[in-house]
Amino acid sequence: MNVVAAFAAGLLFGIGLILSGMTDPGKVIGFLDVFGRWDPSLAFVMGGAVLVGSFAFRFAHRRTRAFFGAAMHLPGNRDIDNRLVLGSLVFGIGWGLAGFCPGPALVSFASGVDQAAIFVAAMLGGMVIYHAAERMIHEPRRQARHKA
């Protein structure tokens, strides 16, 4: 059941991205271009999504288990640290350069948009590089702690 629900949620998410205009990089860059000819549409995407989401998450926070039985996996970390801010700044630069963020890029890739395929390949490469770097930095530290 969890797999079926995940597929349905992914499909609905993707349809929402297409309908909202998020899969058009021109529209995304138009939204970020507040000093030029500004297209405010994406504020409506955020507004609609957060409006529905706030009801759902208020409900979710009161539950310990999801309806299909799994435990609630809600982030508990509340620290605003350098990783969070630096990572988000780097993400924002990439977002502004091409007008793609991860969801719309994957959906556009599935639409057969060549540029999205290049972007997705580079994005997955970036994630793999990050995981490899994490392992290289954290694995030796963990082993050192074990020995000590």
Next chain:
Amino acid sequence: MSVDWTHFTPWASLAGGILIGLAAAMLVLLNGRIAGISGIVGGLLAPRRGETAWRLAFVAGLLAAPPVMLLLGASVTPRIDAGFGTLMVAGLLVGVGTSYGSGCTSGHGVCGLSRLSPRSLAATAAFMLAGIATVYVARHLA
């Protein structure tokens, strides 16, 4: 600042946003998971037991959206100015940045803001400002 009325689509964007919110609601209420695309995909690249099937199913649903929309008769012609080099650099920055910052427009932007998470509010402010600054430099200075 002037508003680009020709491309402004408040109703379609609001409707799409509501669907995105419903999808995030479904995933958290039925499965207990946050609909953060970068996190879901990142989890597939560093797989752990019992963490793969639902992630694959969500991504498969996402990838099935364009053919379903085509059947419904809706097609988009995206406006893409970025060339090969820009796409490569942008993709790399997005991949590394969302991993390091633990989220993107969906995880921090939609789910995090819905949860009133101070972390996600800071992250969203950071990537919005960086995006605005980047577009300003690329469009009006370069």
